[in-house]
Structure formats: C-alpha cells, structure tokens
Amino acid sequence: MPCSAPEGSQRTLSDVTRADDYFARVSAMVRHLDTVRDPMRAVELLRQATLCMGAERSIFASFIRDDASCESFRLLLACDPEWLIDYEQQRWHEDDPWLAYARVHCEPVRGSEIPTHTAAQRAIVELAERFGFRSSVIVPTPSSGGLSRTGVLCLGSATPNYFEGDGYLEFKLVARGVATEFHDWWIARMKDELIASAHITSEDIVLLAHERRGHSTKVIARDLHSSITSINSRFQRLNFKLKVPNRRAAARKAAEYGLI
Amino acid sequence: MPDRLYNEKTRRDDRARPRPSDTQTVTAASSDGVVMFRLSPCPDGILVMRIQARARGGRLVQSIHFTDDASFIRWCDADRLKFTYPLVYANLRRSGCALFGT
Numbered sequence: 001m002p003c004s005a006p007e008g009s010q011r012t013l014s015d016v017t018r019a020d021d022y023f024a025r026v027s028a029m030v031r032h033l034d035t036v037r038d039p040m041r042a043v044e045l046l047r048q049a050t051l052c053m054g055a056e057r058s059i060f061a062s063f064i065r066d067d068a069s070c071e072s073f074r075l076l077l078a079c080d081p082e083w084l085i086d087y088e089q090q091r092w093h094e095d096d097p098w099l100a101y102a103r104v105h106c107e108p109v110r111g112s113e114i115p116t117h118t119a120a121q122r123a124i125v126e127l128a129e130r131f132g133f134r135s136s137v138i139v140p141t142p143s144s145g146g147l148s149r150t151g152v153l154c155l156g157s158a159t160p161n162y163f164e165g166d167g168y169l170e171f172k173l174v175a176r177g178v179a180t181e182f183h184d185w186w187i188a189r190m191k192d193e194l195i196a197s198a199h200i201t202s203e204d205i206v207l208l209a210h211e212r213r214g215h216s217t218k219v220i221a222r223d224l225h226s227s228i229t230s231i232n233s234r235f236q237r238l239n240f241k242l243k244v245p246n247r248r249a250a251a252r253k254a255a256e257y258g259l260i
Numbered sequence: 261m262p263d264r265l266y267n268e269k270t271r272r273d274d275r276a277r278p279r280p281s282d283t284q285t286v287t288a289a290s291s292d293g294v295v296m297f298r299l300s301p302c303p304d305g306i307l308v309m310r311i312q313a314r315a316r317g318g319r320l321v322q323s324i325h326f327t328d329d330a331s332f333i334r335w336c337d338a339d340r341l342k343f344t345y346p347l348v349y350a351n352l353r354r355s356g357c358a359l360f361g362t
Contacts, residue, residue, distance in 0.1 A: 039323040040300050040307035047325055072318040080331070081324045085338045088320070 014167035016054030017174075026052045026174050030181050037192075039076065042185060047078035049178050054171060055155040057132050059084075060179070061099070062186040064256050065148035074186055079156065083131035087124070095120040098128075102140035102152035108172045108179075110163050111136030111154075128156070135162035139175045141183035149256050151183035191258040198241040200259065207234055209260045211251035286355045290345045297352050299359060306332065306359045312341070329360040 016022065029049045036042050050058040057079035065071050073093070077084065093099060101114050111133065116122045128136065133156030141151035155175060157163065163171065194200065210220045221231045235247040244250045254260045289296035298309040305327040312320045326332040333353060336342065342349035 039321070040298065040302075040309050043307060043323040043325050044302055072320070074321040075323065077322055077324045081322065081335050082338050084322060085335070085340075089340060
C-alpha cells in the first residue's frame with residue numbers, strides 16, 4: 001500500500017494523522033520487516049513507513065559500544081545521504097544534540113525542544129535543516145540492562161513547524177512503535193552477523209550466559225558437568241573468536257549484540 | 261619475484277572490481293578492507309550499502325536508497341575516500357549508473 005509524500009502538497013500533519021486508516025497503513029508497512037533480512041531492503045521499508053506516518057524523510061541510527069574506545073554506527077538513510085558525508089567529515093557524533101538526547105532519554109521529542117549549547121551543536125542542527133529536517137522529531141529507542149546499544153529515529157519535514165501543530169500526539173504514538181520495530185530488527189541482524197562471523201555455537205551462548213550472571217568457573221564447570229580446565233580453555237577460545245581481551249568483555253559483547 | 265608481484269596486484273584489482281555476488285547485487289571493496297559497497301536494484305531506483313572501518317575502531321554501516329542517478333553520482337563525488345581509493349569509486353559509479361540504465 002504505497003503512501004504519497006506530503007512534501008509540497010500543503011498537507012498538514014493533522015490532515016495525515018486524521019485519516020481513518022492512519023495506524024493501519026503504518027503498521028501494515030512495518031509488518032513487512034519480519035520478512036526482510038537485508039538492510040538495503042529495510043531502508044526501502046523505512047522510507048515507505050516514513051511517508052505513511054506523514055513525514056518526508058528519516059534516518060534510523062543504531063549505535064553500539066564495541067569497547068571502551070570505539071563505537072559502531074549502523075544507519076538506514078531515507079533522506080539525502082550527502083548529509084551524512086558532511087556530518088562524518090566534521091566528526092560530529094560526539095557533539096550531536098539529537099544523539100546526546102537519545103542516549104539518556106526514552107521520550108520522543110521535537111527537535112525544536114532540544115536545546116543547543118555550543119556552536120558545534122548549532123552547526124549540526126543547521127546542517128540537518130539544510131538537508132530537509134527544518135522540522136523534526138527525535139524518537140529514542142534505549143536498551144535496558146545497562147547496555148550501550150541505542151537506536152534513534154529522526155523524522156523530518158522541509159516545512160518549518162510541520163510537527164508543532166495538531167496531529168503530533170498521534171504521530172508520536174506511531175513513530176515510537178516504528179522506531180522500536182526498527183531497533184529490534186537491527187539487533188536481530190547484528191546478532192545474526194556476530195554468530196556467523198565469530199562461529200558462535202549454542203554451547204558458547206550457554207557459557208556466556210553463565211559468565212554474564214557472574215558465575216565462577218567452578219560453578220559453571222559443575223553445572224555443565226565439565227572440568228575447570230575445560231571451561232577455562234573454552235573461554236579462551238571464545239575470547240579469541242569474539243576479539244575481546246577477557247571473558248567478562250565476551251559476556252558483555254554477547255549481551256550488547258543480543259546473544260544472551 | 262615478478263610472478264608473486266603480479267599475483268598480488270591481480271588480487272588487489274580483483275577486490276576493487278565490482279562483481280556480481282548473485283544475479284542482482286554488485287559488490288566493490290578496497291583491498292585493505294577499509295571501505296566496501298553493495299549495490300542492488302529496486303523498483304524505483306537502487307539500494308546501496310556502504311561499510312567503512314573507522315580509524316579509531318568500530319564500523320560505520322550506511323544503507324541508502326537512491327531514486328535517480330544524479331543524486332547517486334553527487335553522493336559518490338562528495339565522498340573524500342574517493343581520493344584514497346579512486347579505482348573503487350570509479351567502479352562504484354560505473355556500477356550504479358549501469359543499474360540505473362544510464
């Protein structure tokens with residue numbers, strides 16, 4: 001069920017969200033995510049869902065801390081990708097007020113409600129405006145359990161104040177659901193990717209779950225009817241496969257990527 | 261050892277050259293693994309995945325939808341990595357345009 005873009009059509013957000021089938025059309029679009037494995041196909045769905053919701057463009061960013069010094073970013077871009085080239089060249093991840101908001105909040109918010117305190121933050125918002133996010137909504141998808149993985153859906157319109165009027169409540173409700181679905185989808189893909197690249201077995205996952213619960217080698221060995229030496233060497237192999245320095249980091253990485 | 265040099269060069273060129281991994285998807289990658297692209301046609305344009313290993317660790321994975329060749333070419337030309345990997349970007353551009361039929 002294709003959705004037409006509201007850009008240039010003078011439609012207000014309220015016009016879009018008042019439609020009887022508003023929720024049904026968006027959920028029908030997102031339901032297709034279940035059948036998609038390829039991020040390139042997911043971006044197509046994101047674009048369609050964005051239009052159905054009543055926005056013109058969007059970006060879904062998922063970030064995860066691989067270790068103390070580095071983070072990986074995964075982006076679905078249903079917008080002009082040149083924006084990201086400028087953004088990357090300026091190394092603006094650390095100053096981005098929208099990302100900063102998403103790291104510590106769970107409530108969707110309009111971009112206009114997020115304060116900018118520095119020149120770099122103002123420049124980042126101005127860059128987003130130049131690429132069609134003159135009015136925006138930021139939808140965080142945090143993770144529980146002290147994990148670093150976070151997602152954020154940024155929805156935009158080139159029409160100033162587009163998200164400020166009536167219809168925002170319905171839009172926010174739908175956007176939150178869509179963001180959560182895409183976040184869950186990314187975690188599932190990252191999990192598949194790690195299992196395949198590191199050759200993780202179901203026995204490995206059991207071992208990592210024990211470590212995550214803080215069990216000692218002795219307890220794990222007793223529970224798995226194995227020897228202490230065997231458990232230690234299995235952890236050593238796992239650390240190598242997951243490219244981490246120790247078993248604690250291995251368990252943390254497994255949790256971040258949704259293995260346990 | 262001319263033969264060995266020849267083989268290494270061939271391998272480098274092979275990695276940079278786009279190759280169909282199935283009937284529709286085309287891939288291109290730098291020999292050092294810093295940047296990789298996958299391109300695939302879709303009903304109203306092409307889909308591109310760009311994977312970059314970041315200098316300070318971690319990866320940046322971007323999945324992008326292009327509806328016209330002009331925006332795709334602009335995007336290719338704006339990427340600074342094209343100066344480091346001119347062969348990869350030349351192939352990327354050629355493969356994208358071929359998928360657009362231009």
